[in-house]
Amino acid sequence: MREFTHPPMASAPPVGGLADAVFDHALEDPSHIALGRKDSQGQWRDVTSADFRDEVLALAKGLLAEGIRFGDRVAIMSRTRYEWTLFDFALWTIGAQVVPIYPTSSAEQVFWMLYDAEVSAAVVEHEDHAMTIATVINRLPQLRRLWQLDGGAVAEVTAAGRQVDDETVHRHRRAVTPDSTATIIYTSGTTGRPKGCVISHGNFMFEADTMVARWEPVFSSKRDRVPSTLLFLPLAHVFGRMVEVATIRGRVKLAHQPQLNATALIPDLQAFRPTFILAVPYIFEKVFNAARRKAEKDGKSGPFEKAVECAVRYADAQEAKAFGTGPGPSASLRMQHSVFDKLVYSKVRDAMGGRVRHAMSGGSGMDRRLGLFFAGAGVTVYEGYGLTESTAAATANPPEQTRYGTVGRAIPGTTVHIADDGEVWLYGSNVFQGYLNDPKATDAALHDGWLATGDLGSLDEDGYLTITGRKKEILVTSGGKSVAPQQLEERVRDHPLVAQCIVVGNDRPYIAALVTLDSEAVEHWLGMRGKALMTPAELVRDPDLETEVRRAVVAANTLVSQAESIRTFRILAHQFSEEHGLLTPSLKLKRKAIETAYAAEVEALYRS
Template identity: 80%
Template sequence: MREFTVPPLATAPRVGGLADSVYDNAAADPERVALTRKDDEGQWQDVTAAQFRDEVMALAKGLLAQGVRFGDRVGIMSRTRYEWTLFDFALWSVGAQSVPLYPTSSAEQVFWMLHNADVTACLVEHEDHAMTIGSVIDRLPHLRKLWQLDADPVAELTAAGAHMEDEVVHRHRMAVTPEATATIIYTSGTTGRPKGCVITHANFMAESDNIVLRYERVFKSKAGEEAATLLFLPLAHVFGRMVQVAAIRGRVKLAHQPELVARALLPDLQTFRPTFILAVPYIFEKVFAAARRKAEADGKVGAFDKAVEIAVRYAEAQENKAFGTGSGPSASLRMQHQIFDKLVYSKVREAMGGRVRHAMSGGSAMERRLGLFFAGAGVIIYEGYGLTESTAAATANPPERTRYGTVGVPVPGTTVHLAEDGEIWLYGGQVFQGYHNDPKATDAVLHDGWFSTGDLGAVDEDGYLTITGRKKEVLVTSGGKTVSPVPLEERVRAHPLVAQCIVVGNDRPFIAALVTLDPEAVTHWLAMRGKPEMPPHDLVRDPDLETEIRRAVVAANTLVSQAESIRTFRILAHQFSEEHGLLTPSLKLKRKAIETAYSAEVDALYRG
């Protein structure tokens, strides 16, 4: 089969918009804790459903008082924080549309998005963002208002709207229909200008409601425990926005963390103690790497690696049982697993707060062995696949039959079709309406409701999808060999010392790679071997380090034929960064930009 459909679980609402859930939740259970936010001392403070409704209402009145009107577009340039969610639902309460801007966007990118979306007001986090917009404001004649979060615009707007009756907001809210635009999210864009994806209230409802119902064991609390999640994904990205909407609509306690780095995130996981998280593979890789480094520093790396082996075997045996190809873990394996649960797995879970038993992962591929390890350690990660144009997840692994290393089956209400060339096409209530002000680009990808993703995939006998690459990223060597770089790159990245890997070789005689290093892992590796700290340019020439990276490359080459294998590689002194225009805000490689920036290094790989 090349087409798979899963019927919807949620009924598509015929009236109303996303803000309605805030008011409905408060009416149904006003004292339920809806969100949690940090106070000035860094302590978590609960916000009830009634409090959140009142704050949304007060802010909505202030927005109206300061000239925001039904259908207006308001930019938001900020990291993930409580106020973003507050503004989103206040804007939706008055029928306005939010336009997320990545906080690391350049002045020209900001100009393009604000101009293209015809934004009339903008919320920024701090003065640097205000200055970025200020540098292009003379080219934005329709931008009338600029609010700055660190100047407390919530208080300013609340005061401005204090004279207004609640009924004015309710009249605006009642005029919102499911088909109305909720947001325009600009694709992070690995090539070219970002395109504005028009996403409706109905798109978000179809996505979040079906996922909450299908993954009830994730989004609902068990007896005596409230469901809670810590949102640390960028709210400028569709995955983060979907989590926000699903938490409010699914009545899950929601907290925010603005920094997607392990050193800031792990302490908040331990104090907030979520019951589930939604993340990108990078987070799980960091948790695993930190646990292994600690074990090695304590002289217990042998026991840790044995625990990893047992966890993988245990999860694999459970997977085989779920698919009817095995009887489950043996008595001996269960006993070993129980021992390591106390010694190792419980500590891994504690690093994530101690209560996490489920997680969802998207954005890029997760190595199968890593998913098996976490499942064996008591945290089941449901890997999925989606795009901005599909309002986040289009496929995901089902809770009762997770196949690690795949992105699962269609989420309810979705049809997945594989074209003859392997391209993935999607159809469902979450598929976007098109690109704002770009009918040519829209016509290129939307065909009678079907969205042609540009991604390539394969489906196994049970209907589970695996992403094999992107059509535009497939390499063709000068000898005519076609190579998808993603599987090779992901396998190289599985090595603890590797931060990033890009495979090159288009119109070249063979495949090669550029590799960057993880600084924390390298520092630990040097210390464990009694080597002194080295400047980056000396470090990359260290023969022992080169041997380690060569092991990662050899492991990757086992996935492919000799003609498709990485023949040579180069270790770079510095990571690819978003600041230098080499990564998208969602941490995807900008391949052309990297090959241009490192053209001398790429050319050197093919000399001689």
């Protein structure tokens, strides 16, 4: 199949903007619990629709008093927290445009985004962020105001607007239309300087309303349970932003968690107890690997692996039944599954708070077997695909027919087309308006409304999309063999000891790989084998560890021909990090930067 179109379920409203939902909901149901936030003692407290409306209105008044006007661009540089959502909707209320910035961005990255977007004011989380901006402030003459969340920014701005009347705010709000720009989100810059994606209120309203309507089992809940989610994705990323908008518009209780690590995340999941989560595959891998390590420590690795196999077979049988190619799980498999549900699967669900039954995954590919495991364990993960330029999801697996290992079908109102060279093209109301100040890049990406994604993929007979790589990342060996590195890298990463993998081989005689290790998994692995802790330099020379990584490489090579296989690899002492410029803020590999930083190691892979 070369093209798949899904009829629309929702459309962008003909009038209004994103902030209207805040005021409409407060008017219709003021006592509805709209958000959850932690108090000073770390306890979760409810925020009603009326409470949130009042805070948004008061902050919007303050922004007007501080000189922010319709069409002005205001940057937010922070981790994911309640105040970001508050500022988003206050700024949208007065027609301002939000420019999100990752809190880990370097001074030069911050400078470029603030300069390119002609930002007139910025909200930062704390003093370190303020100092980052201070180092480049002399090159930003248009930047007039700087507020610090940890320095009382909300109270400060709110106090400034006490004399502004409500009608002044509403006059601004009524001037916002679906075509108005809501945000400028900069791409992660894997292949060059970040580009500012111009996304309208209508883009977000179409995307959010479509997701809420089509994935109703995710965004709704049982009658006695308020639908809720804990947002821990970066709000600087379009995925996190879409979740924010969808939950507010869909009347889903929204809470925030600023730290994307298991130590901080797991306790908050267990305290807040969301009904669904939206995450990247990394999170699901962490939950699974933590469960496996615990089972090994408790001497129950055998039963755990049997439970995993049972979950995979159970979900695989359910999938076959959904597509009419099988009868579903057998009676014996259902009985075995019921036993493991009490012994194993319930504990996996407890790690996510105990109430999660649905989840959505995006950002990168999820291994089919991992998806089947979670489905068999009682948490259906709907994998999807999208870009900043498509306002997050362009495809996703439908609730009634999830095909694990794919990124699903076009969301309603969207068309997916596979070009002659295998590139994925998208069309729909979620496609962005273009790149800010870059008509050449816009013309290269948009063709009569079609978005050329730069990703390579294929559609099966039912319209399910599989992403196979990036056009710019295809490696061509000196023998002329074209190799897509993504599937090899993802399969190597399936091994619990592997943190990252980058495949190299452009203009080289064969394919090779650099591999980094998961420190937690390695520490557990050493302990289970009675080995003493080692330094990173000792680890990379350990023959047993090398054997484990070789198993991962061999497994990856089963996916490709001999000419495309990884011939050799090297284990690195340290992970690729954003701090060293080797990862984007969304944790994608910066291939050129990595190959430059590890040029000596790459050369060593090709010495005879």
